[in-house]
Amino acid sequence: MHIVVCTKQIVDPEIPSGEFKVDFKAKRAVQDQGELVLNPYDENAIEVALQLKDRDKDIKVTALTMGGESSQKVLRRALAMGCDEAIWLKDPSFETLDSAGTAAIIAKAIRQAGSADIILCGRQAGDWDMGQVGALLAEDLQIPCIPLAYNIEKKGDALFVKRETENGMAVLEVAMPALANITNSSTNQPRYPSVKGVLMAGRKQIPTFSAGDLSIDAEIQKRVVVEELTLPSYDRQVLFIDGEDGPEKAVNLAAHLIKMNLLK
Amino acid sequence: MPGILVYASIGCNAVSMPTREILGMARAIAVKTGEPVTAALLGAGVSPLAQGLIEAGADSVHVCDNDKLGEFHANVYLKILADIAATVKPRIIIFPGEAAALELAPRLAHRLKGGLVTDCIGFEVREDAVIFTKPVYGSKALARMRITSPTALVSVRPRTQEPFGPDQNRKGEVVAVETALGDIEPETRIVERVEEEVFECTLEEANVVVSGGRGLKDTESFGQLRELAALLNGAMGATRVAVDQGMVPPSCQIGLTGKIVAPEVYFAVGISGASQHIAGMSGSKYIVAINSDPDAPIFSISNVGVVEDYRNVMPTLIDELRKALV
Numbered sequence: 001m002h003i004v005v006c007t008k009q010i011v012d013p014e015i016p017s018g019e020f021k022v023d024f025k026a027k028r029a030v031q032d033q034g035e036l037v038l039n040p041y042d043e044n045a046i047e048v049a050l051q052l053k054d055r056d057k058d059i060k061v062t063a064l065t066m067g068g069e070s071s072q073k074v075l076r077r078a079l080a081m082g083c084d085e086a087i088w089l090k091d092p093s094f095e096t097l098d099s100a101g102t103a104a105i106i107a108k109a110i111r112q113a114g115s116a117d118i119i120l121c122g123r124q125a126g127d128w129d130m131g132q133v134g135a136l137l138a139e140d141l142q143i144p145c146i147p148l149a150y151n152i153e154k155k156g157d158a159l160f161v162k163r164e165t166e167n168g169m170a171v172l173e174v175a176m177p178a179l180a181n182i183t184n185s186s187t188n189q190p191r192y193p194s195v196k197g198v199l200m201a202g203r204k205q206i207p208t209f210s211a212g213d214l215s216i217d218a219e220i221q222k223r224v225v226v227e228e229l230t231l232p233s234y235d236r237q238v239l240f241i242d243g244e245d246g247p248e249k250a251v252n253l254a255a256h257l258i259k260m261n262l263l264k
Numbered sequence: 265m266p267g268i269l270v271y272a273s274i275g276c277n278a279v280s281m282p283t284r285e286i287l288g289m290a291r292a293i294a295v296k297t298g299e300p301v302t303a304a305l306l307g308a309g310v311s312p313l314a315q316g317l318i319e320a321g322a323d324s325v326h327v328c329d330n331d332k333l334g335e336f337h338a339n340v341y342l343k344i345l346a347d348i349a350a351t352v353k354p355r356i357i358i359f360p361g362e363a364a365a366l367e368l369a370p371r372l373a374h375r376l377k378g379g380l381v382t383d384c385i386g387f388e389v390r391e392d393a394v395i396f397t398k399p400v401y402g403s404k405a406l407a408r409m410r411i412t413s414p415t416a417l418v419s420v421r422p423r424t425q426e427p428f429g430p431d432q433n434r435k436g437e438v439v440a441v442e443t444a445l446g447d448i449e450p451e452t453r454i455v456e457r458v459e460e461e462v463f464e465c466t467l468e469e470a471n472v473v474v475s476g477g478r479g480l481k482d483t484e485s486f487g488q489l490r491e492l493a494a495l496l497n498g499a500m501g502a503t504r505v506a507v508d509q510g511m512v513p514p515s516c517q518i519g520l521t522g523k524i525v526a527p528e529v530y531f532a533v534g535i536s537g538a539s540q541h542i543a544g545m546s547g548s549k550y551i552v553a554i555n556s557d558p559d560a561p562i563f564s565i566s567n568v569g570v571v572e573d574y575r576n577v578m579p580t581l582i583d584e585l586r587k588a589l590v
Binding site (some may be wrong): 011013014015016017018020022027029052082098100101103119123124126127128129130132135136138139140144145146147160161164165166167168169170171172173174183184185186189221222223224225226227228229230231232236238239240241244245246247249250251253254255256257258260262263264 | 301305338339362363366367369370371373374375377378379380381382383395398399400401402403404405406407408409410411412413451452453454455456457458459460471472496497504507508509510514515518519528529537538539540542546549551552553561563564565566567568569570571572573575576577579581584585588589
């Protein structure tokens with residue numbers, strides 16, 4: 001059985017708002033502020049795949065990414081965590097695609113690579129926060145799509161997928177091939193790579209595919225265009241509550257809130 | 265004339281508030297462009313709701329009322345929605361940013377080869393296009409986006425748009441949708457459903473929210489937050505980190521990928537202030553932050569702050585407030 005996990009490298013999502021820098025001309029974040037990292041939800045997706053592999057050694061997990069030179073890092077990390085193979089989609093024309101373009105290219109690559117029984121995508125990437133590629137990919141490949149999934153078990157030929165719902169969760173049974181969009185859960189926290197994993201990952205051959213390798217010769221149309229990026233402003237001015245120690249600060253805070261008549 | 269198609273989301277046998285909000289948005293666009301607004305209404309036993317959609321701003325409603333639609337399955341609903349889109353031929357399709365609608369939007373976008381902007385919080389009607397604004401980079405920036413495909417799709421964040429009316433004098437057309445559902449089967453089977461118990465009130469309805477984050481060491485600490493929330497007739501929330509650590513259920517998560525709340529008072533306890541969390545609560549009227557780190561980003565968006573370990577503050581705070589309020 002073959003699982004493909006789609007991954008993306010993004011600007012560190014933990015950069016605080018006050019320090020975040022935008023390149024207004026290029027209409028995207030300044031790329032070299034802090035680290036470029038593996039999208040957190042994609043880490044959860046890799047973990048879900050590896051948990052399936054933990055229970056069945058015959059399962060092969062491939063991490064796929066589309067990106068420029070720096071994206072090799074996320075594939076090495078995926079391999080170090082325990083993925084068996086990696087695929088790198090790399091071409092200048094892939095650098096500024098929208099969600100539809102991204103999904104179309106990945107679909108082509110997956111079809112060309114052969115079969116995928118399960119495809120996992122992080123629910124959204126922490127840069128554009130669009131959350132569409134997974135669903136678009138499932139439609140392109142004409143396979144079922146399960147959103148907000150966080151755990152998958154395989155029993156025979158069927159998959160049992162746990163997903164979040166408005167006020168709880170549901171377990172869905174689905175036949176393969178299928179795609180699931182993965183969200184964070186206490187049950188899918190990404191494992192740390194072992195030292196051995198890191199060493200093996202460093203030696204792994206990673207095949208790359210250009211537009212030509214995927215038989216893409218026409219310009220990929222953009223359906224969504226960014227006109228402008230702006231930074232929001234915050235106008236609160238914080239008042240710090242004083243006190244000798246915690247309990248005294250608490251007394252003063254309570255008094256302040258009562259005085260402001262905010263609590264009923 | 266091309267128009268706007270709005271997907272109607274139903275909850276508890278009524279049109280949802282986010283649906284009324286996007287109908288308001290559609291009417292606001294239509295007032296400038298003169299184009300018709302159509303609502304798509306799918307479900308089992310939903311026909312009586314069509315008139316309410318007209319009163320909330322739709323000029324016509326395409327209804328598919330069928331027992332097979334009692335349980336939501338995206339692939340089944342999609343078939344009908346694609347048929348409605350083929351009949352109405354809208355230039356803009358608007359989804360409320362909730363539940364089933366969120367599943368349908370990108371899949372319909374693929375079928376119609378239309379660009380989709382998700383989590384839209386604002387829009388501007390221009391001569392050449394409607395420009396949609398959405399938060400990006402974990403809500404650290406705002407992007408104004410233009411959709412260049414002939415059909416544009418957008419899903420809209422709840423509580424950002426004004427509902428219209430309702431105007432009980434509005435009249436409109438109700439069209440029955442005849443899509444054959446005989447040969448289509450759900451692509452998944454629901455094996456089990458677990459609904460969580462809702463304490464006091466939901467997070468979105470609460471006037472006071474008490475939230476905990478990375479700084480909280482154990483589930484007992486969340487018990488204290490729950491105690492404070494109950495005392496103030498509020499609800500308890502948490503950040504993604506707390507959910508990941510298994511300290512609270514996912515339904516407590518407040519943030520960009522959790523619930524978005526705007527209560528009268530928001531207590532942020534042991535929360536550093538990652539932008540993705542702030543995205544879920546920056547609309548709160550009054551923000552109180554308790555954190556031992558004086559440089560925590562949460563303080564830059566708070567009204568009042570206490571730089572202190574929450575364990576040294578919470579018990580006394582609860583006692584003092586209990587004395588003052590009871």
